[in-house]
Amino acid sequence: MTDSTGLIPIRDALARGQRFLLTSHARPDGDSIGSQVALALALQALGKTVRIVNRDPAPAPYLAFPGVELIEVAAAVDGAFDAAIVLECGELSRPDVAGLDRYPVVNIDHHTGNTGYGALNWYDPSAAACAEMVLDLVDALGVPLTRAMATGLYVAILTDTGSFRHANITARTFDACRRTAAAGVDAAAVARQVFDSSSVGKLKLMGALLGGMRLEAGDRLAVLSLDDEMLRTSGATRDDTEGLVNLPFAAREVRAVAFFKVEGPDEVRVSLRSKGAVDVRAVAVRHGGGGHPNAAGFSVAGTYESVRGRIVSEVADAIALSPEP
Numbered sequence: 530m531t532d533s534t535g536l537i538p539i540r541d542a543l544a545r546g547q548r549f550l551l552t553s554h555a556r557p558d559g560d561s562i563g564s565q566v567a568l569a570l571a572l573q574a575l576g577k578t579v580r581i582v583n584r585d586p587a588p589a590p591y592l593a594f595p596g597v598e599l600i601e602v603a604a605a606v607d608g609a610f611d612a613a614i615v616l617e618c619g620e621l622s623r624p625d626v627a628g629l630d631r632y633p634v635v636n637i638d639h640h641t642g643n644t645g646y647g648a649l650n651w652y653d654p655s656a657a658a659c660a661e662m663v664l665d666l667v668d669a670l671g672v673p674l675t676r677a678m679a680t681g682l683y684v685a686i687l688t689d690t691g692s693f694r695h696a697n698i699t700a701r702t703f704d705a706c707r708r709t710a711a712a713g714v715d716a717a718a719v720a721r722q723v724f725d726s727s728s729v730g731k732l733k734l735m736g737a738l739l740g741g742m743r744l745e746a747g748d749r750l751a752v753l754s755l756d757d758e759m760l761r762t763s764g765a766t767r768d769d770t771e772g773l774v775n776l777p778f779a780a781r782e783v784r785a786v787a788f789f790k791v792e793g794p795d796e797v798r799v800s801l802r803s804k805g806a807v808d809v810r811a812v813a814v815r816h817g818g819g820g821h822p823n824a825a826g827f828s829v830a831g832t833y834e835s836v837r838g839r840i841v842s843e844v845a846d847a848i849a850l851s852p853e854p
């Protein structure tokens with residue numbers, strides 16, 4: 530089911546306006562980067578002035594894709610814009626960019642629990658990636674899909690579906706991918722660039738992470754932990770940790786993964802992933818985070834040792850609550 534009730538007013542506002550600010554969530558992922566770039570290029574094709582401002586830079590593998598160079602990194606925005614278009618954000622605090630509330634906000638998102646913070650809101654949790662919505666918007670604006678726009682959309686869908694593994698994939702997802710291929714996207718080259726373009730340091734980090742992996746809940750929950758010392762020893766960077774949360778899913782028994790990244794003496798970032806009906810979003814929401822049923826995250830105050838037990842038991846409960854596949 531596609532919910533497009535919010536689309537038409539947004540199309541009209543974008544067709545009318547001339548100067549737009551685009552943003553998305555801090556610590557951007559493939560969907561936030563790809564969706565922003567695709568929409569920015571489409572608006573430019575209509576002769577609009579566009580700036581993309583994000584709190585954090587794009588992860589290194591994405592810098593190779595067209596349009597990503599348009600992204601500016603800043604903690605605040607000012608200047609004259611007809612609207613601030615916020616993509617991929619359940620709440621207006623997610624971009625962590627000051628000044629957005631000075632503009633009419635256009636909210637385009639697919640996260641369950643979106644708070645409807647915009648002057649215009651289009652919220653469609655049936656979309657596997659925000660990029661599926663952006664494609665509908667590009668079509669509604671009457672902009673021909675270029676290869677550069679399509680590359681952004683494909684990067685977004687490829688990554689936001691966990692390489693076509695998550696439970697949110699529909700026929701619409703493949704329709705969108707078909708459109709991107711028809712526009713000239715080389716799917717194999719994109720996948721190599723996103724997943725297989727990192728360093729030997731990342732490979733060594735994978736070994737260290739899996740070497741320290743603990744299995745809980747009868748091997749159904751894999752627990753990974755990372756600190757700066759492991760990065761240093763393996764010669765990896767923080768960027769290299771992207772996607773490693775999915776490694777334990779190679780085993781059939783593993784139904785959920787909890788990945789603890791020590792961010793400082795009193796802060797731990799927790800990434801949760803799951804297969805099928807195991808809802809890890811509910812755990813993340815309880816800790817002030819968010820995401821999707823199969824992919825969610827949050828930050829928690831404390832040391833790894835102090836927070837680990839409680840979170841592991843909550844994820845184990847989420848596994849116990851869902852039927853065995």
Ligand SMILES: [Mn+2]
Binds near residue numbers: 560561657659
């Ligand atoms: Mn997304």
